[in-house]
Amino acid sequence: MEANTRRVDAQVGRRNNWIVYVVLIAGVIFVFIPIIWLVSTSLKQEFQYNIYPPKLIPDVFVWENYEKALTMAPFLRYFKNSVVLSTLYATLNVISSSIAGYAFARLHAPGKNALFGILIGTIMVPWVVLGIPQFIVFSKIGLVNSYWPWVIWGVSGSAWHIFLFRQFFMGFPRELEEAAEVDGCTRLRIFLQIVLPNALPVVATSFIFSFQWVWGDWVTALLYLNDNLTTLPVVLAGTIYVDSQVNAIVTITMAAVVLYALPLVIVFFIGQRYILQGVVTSGLKG
Amino acid sequence: MTTRASQRRWMDTRSGREAAAFYLFISPWLIGFLVLTIGIVIVGLLITFSNYDGLMPLEQVKLWGLRNYERLATDSKLPNVLLNTLWFTLVAVPLGITVQLGLAILLNRKGLRGKGIFRTLFYIPSIMPLVAVVIAFQILFDKNTGLVNAVLSLVVPGTAINWRLGDNIRWVLIMLSVWASLGSGMVIFLAGLQGIPQELKEAARIDGANGLQVFRRITLPLLSPVIFFQLIIGIIFSMQVLMQPLLLSAATSGYGGRSANLSLQPVASIYMWNNHAVYEIFGNGRYGYGVILLWIMFIFVAVLAFIIFRTSRYWVFYDNE
Numbered sequence: 092m093e094a095n096t097r098r099v100d101a102q103v104g105r106r107n108n109w110i111v112y113v114v115l116i117a118g119v120i121f122v123f124i125p126i127i128w129l130v131s132t133s134l135k136q137e138f139q140y141n142i143y144p145p146k147l148i149p150d151v152f153v154w155e156n157y158e159k160a161l162t163m164a165p166f167l168r169y170f171k172n173s174v175v176l177s178t179l180y181a182t183l184n185v186i187s188s189s190i191a192g193y194a195f196a197r198l199h200a201p202g203k204n205a206l207f208g209i210l211i212g213t214i215m216v217p218w219v220v221l222g223i224p225q226f227i228v229f230s231k232i233g234l235v236n237s238y239w240p241w242v243i244w245g246v247s248g249s250a251w252h253i254f255l256f257r258q259f260f261m262g263f264p265r266e267l268e269e270a271a272e273v274d275g276c277t278r279l280r281i282f283l284q285i286v287l288p289n290a291l292p293v294v295a296t297s298f299i300f301s302f303q304w305v306w307g308d309w310v311t312a313l314l315y316l317n318d319n320l321t322t323l324p325v326v327l328a329g330t331i332y333v334d335s336q337v338n339a340i341v342t343i344t345m346a347a348v349v350l351y352a353l354p355l356v357i358v359f360f361i362g363q364r365y366i367l368q369g370v371v372t373s374g375l376k377g
Numbered sequence: 378m379t380t381r382a383s384q385r386r387w388m389d390t391r392s393g394r395e396a397a398a399f400y401l402f403i404s405p406w407l408i409g410f411l412v413l414t415i416g417i418v419i420v421g422l423l424i425t426f427s428n429y430d431g432l433m434p435l436e437q438v439k440l441w442g443l444r445n446y447e448r449l450a451t452d453s454k455l456p457n458v459l460l461n462t463l464w465f466t467l468v469a470v471p472l473g474i475t476v477q478l479g480l481a482i483l484l485n486r487k488g489l490r491g492k493g494i495f496r497t498l499f500y501i502p503s504i505m506p507l508v509a510v511v512i513a514f515q516i517l518f519d520k521n522t523g524l525v526n527a528v529l530s531l532v533v534p535g536t537a538i539n540w541r542l543g544d545n546i547r548w549v550l551i552m553l554s555v556w557a558s559l560g561s562g563m564v565i566f567l568a569g570l571q572g573i574p575q576e577l578k579e580a581a582r583i584d585g586a587n588g589l590q591v592f593r594r595i596t597l598p599l600l601s602p603v604i605f606f607q608l609i610i611g612i613i614f615s616m617q618v619l620m621q622p623l624l625l626s627a628a629t630s631g632y633g634g635r636s637a638n639l640s641l642q643p644v645a646s647i648y649m650w651n652n653h654a655v656y657e658i659f660g661n662g663r664y665g666y667g668v669i670l671l672w673i674m675f676i677f678v679a680v681l682a683f684i685i686f687r688t689s690r691y692w693v694f695y696d697n698e
Contacts (some may be wrong), residue, residue, distance in 0.1 A: 108486060108488060108489060111483050111486055111489065112489075114483060115483055115484070115495055118480065118483075118499070119495065119498050119499065122498075122499060122502060122556070122559070123498075123501075124517070124524070125502075125510070125513045125514060125517050125556065126501070126502075126505070126513065128513065128516065128517050128524050129509075129512075129513040129516070132516055147524065187405045187406065188406075190402045190403075190405075191402055191403045191405070191406045193402060194398070194399045194402035194403050195403070198395050198396070198398055198399035198402065199392065199395055199396065199399070200395065200396035200399035200400060201396060203399065206403070206407070209410070210406075213410065213414060215613060215679075215682070216414075216675070217613065217614065217617050217675070219617060219619055219651055219654075219655075219671055220671050220672065220674075220675040221413070221414060221417050221418070221421075223421075223655070223658060223667070223668065223671060224417045224418075224420050224421035224424060224668060225413060225417050227420070227424065227429070227431075227664065228417065228420055231435065243409070243413070244409075244413075246405050246409070247405050247406055247408065247409020247410070247413060248405055248406040248409065250406075253406060278394075278395075278398040278402075279398075279401075282402075303504065303506075306506060307506035307507050307508070309507065309508050309620060309624070309637075310619065310620060310639070313637075313638065313639060314639065324506060324507075324508040324509075327508055327509075327512065328508050328512075328624060328627065328637040329637065341516065344512075345512075345516065348508075348509050348512050348513070351506065351508075351509055352505050352506055352509040355504050355505065355506060356501065356504065356505075359500075359501070359504045363497060366500075366504070367496070367500065367564055370561050370564050370565060371564060371565060371568040
């Protein structure tokens, strides 16, 4: 009886679902319009960008815009800066947050619960409130126009990432660690050589999120970094591609913007599973 | 047993070593917390009582009591920026949650094929860096060359809405914000929906409930903790928005003129509270006053979140009740 009900339900469901498919596909197209328009503009000739009415698909795909995006301005310098800074911060943050998260998950100590409460509390504090006074202090001690602030932030970890690692390590099977303890390894060695190599999913998640944060950050980079050290978003928020009359060239700029966004998209497709899992963890267990 | 001897004994014990390891492992975070959070809070507080203007050397900074606080009463911009910020939050957060929840419900339907692909596709907007998103929306909504006006012209020929005007740019900001957050919100709601046991819904159906009733009586209550959480997060971030109004207002990449920086004042209708705080600091050099404004907003949001949390027991259903 129940099996029959299920089959009927499935058939009814399938009949109604085609409306859902239409809505979803329309939704995807609608949502992708800004991205499509961005890429389309990047492939247009400048005069074509300015004509009215605008076209969705350019007549000719001007791939040279991308070449010019790389050559007409020091795009690669800023790209390199973004890569270096993002990787630097992400690496340090992962190491520091993972070890702290492991401690919260596994080790007992007096005052631990109070400290964990403090940790959770700081997750909710957004950057601006602390960031501006931090900048004032950092500038007074001469740490501006360098990557040192990011080193400091990376080494001191991030509350959300520590929480992420803690949740993961709480569910981590203890047998491996116990065996190593019997063999007489110090806790640090156990962590570095046994636990961390087996925690690849959460390490990947934390690294990707940290990387994405620096890659997309505009305010902090704008505050701290001068031109030769600064990152892509700061530069792209200005006007760097100009023609002979010092007017901005929109199409080449859009090509640069696409090149800027592309690494994050690629990283997303590689690490999708980790990103989506990380988002879910923050939403459901937060 | 002397104290020293017993202390030494504890440090040699397993729990003593474990505690030492704990504090060693969290020391980078703990030191960072004490210096970069607590220490900064104290420094920030001192600044609010001082005349620091960003340029003067430390020796010239003097404390002048509550002078900066008095400005709160005379700043004519404050009511406006507060209203702008409230408007943005009250529109963007419910709209965002509705869209995210709607998408999640659609994707959660039984027997839907390609759920993973849809989920990935809808998530892509959320991974785009914010500067790229703002620039993309700027060219999309360009008065003469943007796609939006072109499409609208198909319906009403000659449409050339200037989306950079105050009344219109607010809506571009709203659309941008909803667009950028719909992916991550949808994923969270989807995970929440998938945590609802199928048996409950089937039992209700057998008892004669239709889809809408199942949704109202079973799905929605069981999903309420997640909705509640998203609501709080949404409010916290929307009230403190800073980047998007600045970037959207600035003449970025192709619009000539002012490029985006922190001493810029956004277009009046999207001039948010934190924009004003930052402007007072970097545009007017009133560091003390600006920090006060930042703290007020943070406290305001924290109190709001606390109130929502406290009243949640009346409308959020946790399944251990």
